[in-house]
Amino acid sequence: MSSKIKSLKYNGKWDFSPSIESIENLSIQKEYELFINGKFQKPFAKKYFPSINPSNEQKLSRIAKAEFKDVDLAVNSARDAFNGQWGKISGKDRAKYIYRIARIIQEKSKELAIVETLDGGKPIRESRDIDIPLAAAHFFYYAGWADKLKYAFPNRTPKPLGVVGQIIPWNFPLMMAAWKIAPALATGNTVVLKPAESTSITALLLAEIIKEAELPQGVVNIITGDGSTGNIIVNHPDVNKIAFTGSTEVGKSIMESISGTNKRSTMELGGKAANIIFEDAPLDQAVEGVINGIYFNQGHVCCAGSRLFIQESVYDVVLRKLKDRMQSLVVGNPLDKNTDIGAVNSKQQLSTINKYINIGVKEGADIFQLNCELPNSGYWCPPTLFTNVSQSHSIAKEEIFGPVLAVQTFRTTQEVINKANNTPYGLSAGVWTDKGSKAFNLATKLKAGVIWANTYNKFDPTSPFGGYKESGHGREGGLHGLSPYLNLE
Numbered sequence: 001m002s003s004k005i006k007s008l009k010y011n012g013k014w015d016f017s018p019s020i021e022s023i024e025n026l027s028i029q030k031e032y033e034l035f036i037n038g039k040f041q042k043p044f045a046k047k048y049f050p051s052i053n054p055s056n057e058q059k060l061s062r063i064a065k066a067e068f069k070d071v072d073l074a075v076n077s078a079r080d081a082f083n084g085q086w087g088k089i090s091g092k093d094r095a096k097y098i099y100r101i102a103r104i105i106q107e108k109s110k111e112l113a114i115v116e117t118l119d120g121g122k123p124i125r126e127s128r129d130i131d132i133p134l135a136a137a138h139f140f141y142y143a144g145w146a147d148k149l150k151y152a153f154p155n156r157t158p159k160p161l162g163v164v165g166q167i168i169p170w171n172f173p174l175m176m177a178a179w180k181i182a183p184a185l186a187t188g189n190t191v192v193l194k195p196a197e198s199t200s201i202t203a204l205l206l207a208e209i210i211k212e213a214e215l216p217q218g219v220v221n222i223i224t225g226d227g228s229t230g231n232i233i234v235n236h237p238d239v240n241k242i243a244f245t246g247s248t249e250v251g252k253s254i255m256e257s258i259s260g261t262n263k264r265s266t267m268e269l270g271g272k273a274a275n276i277i278f279e280d281a282p283l284d285q286a287v288e289g290v291i292n293g294i295y296f297n298q299g300h301v302c303c304a305g306s307r308l309f310i311q312e313s314v315y316d317v318v319l320r321k322l323k324d325r326m327q328s329l330v331v332g333n334p335l336d337k338n339t340d341i342g343a344v345n346s347k348q349q350l351s352t353i354n355k356y357i358n359i360g361v362k363e364g365a366d367i368f369q370l371n372c373e374l375p376n377s378g379y380w381c382p383p384t385l386f387t388n389v390s391q392s393h394s395i396a397k398e399e400i401f402g403p404v405l406a407v408q409t410f411r412t413t414q415e416v417i418n419k420a421n422n423t424p425y426g427l428s429a430g431v432w433t434d435k436g437s438k439a440f441n442l443a444t445k446l447k448a449g450v451i452w453a454n455t456y457n458k459f460d461p462t463s464p465f466g467g468y469k470e471s472g473h474g475r476e477g478g479l480h481g482l483s484p485y486l487n488l489e
């Protein structure tokens, strides 16, 4: 991972000269506190945990751990803000604050992208081109709704719920925070948000942005910690709604905790998406979509196309193209603009991925991995593909959340619908075909919340996102993303 200019060499593929994003003017604080009631405050118990750069295992900062008294203070601040100024201002004024947050995110987009990459391990190209622009776009989009709720819900009287507890995962840290906070503010709620423990820093930079935007104190509180902190938010009696994105296992435990209470919920949980290539598809485009769907962001995407179904007649050609394309992927320093595949987010996640790769081999599937040099330190997994996979293989059934693709074949449309729907999950799917009628037919038959046709992993704030079955309930994004934050009388 040297930043020196190397000479180009051909080694089955051409090397690129390194193009490392500079971190010279970046200031990551040694310690981050809790953002409560408009101020950064030390946690009562003075406990902290480290945040690590997963690409080299170096400590970036230490982060405050919120416990009961801190969560209670944050919830009380959010309640006071809801009962006070925030509850009284007009939608038009709420919009001004949300626009301001969006604009400051845009101004600081470079710094935010670099920090996202350092803290999370994802390639700079992705944090620069996807995470940060989409985070700003969400704030812009929902700012536009804040004064138009009566048009969004004609003949109803939309009213905010109150204090919402929001808990997010590590795969798109700032973007997930934006997906949660922007609609909550547009609808007039106040917020207590907890980022994932391995990627807290951009949420805390967002807290600084919120302060700079002069959002009234207590409207957004950002507190850090692990699952135990999340659990305290979930069980706090003065929280009106839980918006959770994370694993199905934790989502189920949260649903158990809030059952019997009046708390509302949205759950964005795990996935095991089917990506389906028909023989009439534009095959090169489809292969690119498969690569984008499972390997970019190291497969750390809830909607990753982790099951690939190829129609038998084009199986050989698609597989050859896929393996060729895999060989051209660049794995390495996430700060290098040429990097396609960055570091796995944590040691724990790497061991989960490796566990599944070993299970795949033990259960008799054939493994193909990108033959590449991996950096000596940090957490790395080369893009991996399994063929000779059946529906009963664990790698075809369970969410791995890593760059591991399980390939199966099919002959008829009905067969692939049955196979694709044979999963407890239902978050997303992809269909590759030249025939619009086939794409529409599958869109109605696949049990998934989002279905892409001849593209994959496309996100837009105007478009709702969410799952069926064990992938959760409720929608985020678009007009649909407003109602989970409202009482509609």
Ligand code: NAD
Pocket (backbone or CB within 6 Å): 167, 168, 169, 170, 171, 194, 195, 196, 197, 225, 226, 227, 228, 229, 230, 231, 232, 234, 245, 246, 247, 248, 250, 251, 253, 254, 267, 268, 269, 270, 271, 301, 302, 303, 399, 401, 427, 467, 471, 472
């Ligand atoms: P996770 O469930 O372990 O953690 C998610 C968040 O919940 C973290 O902030 C964590 O600290 C917190 N948490 C953990 N235990 C808790 C508890 N008992 N009570 C309250 N909060 C608790 O998930 P993860 O490993 O961070 O993220 C990966 C998972 O998230 C995958 O399953 C992925 O599919 C899912 N995900 C889903 C979506 C979606 O939109 N459907 C998006 C991104 C990620």
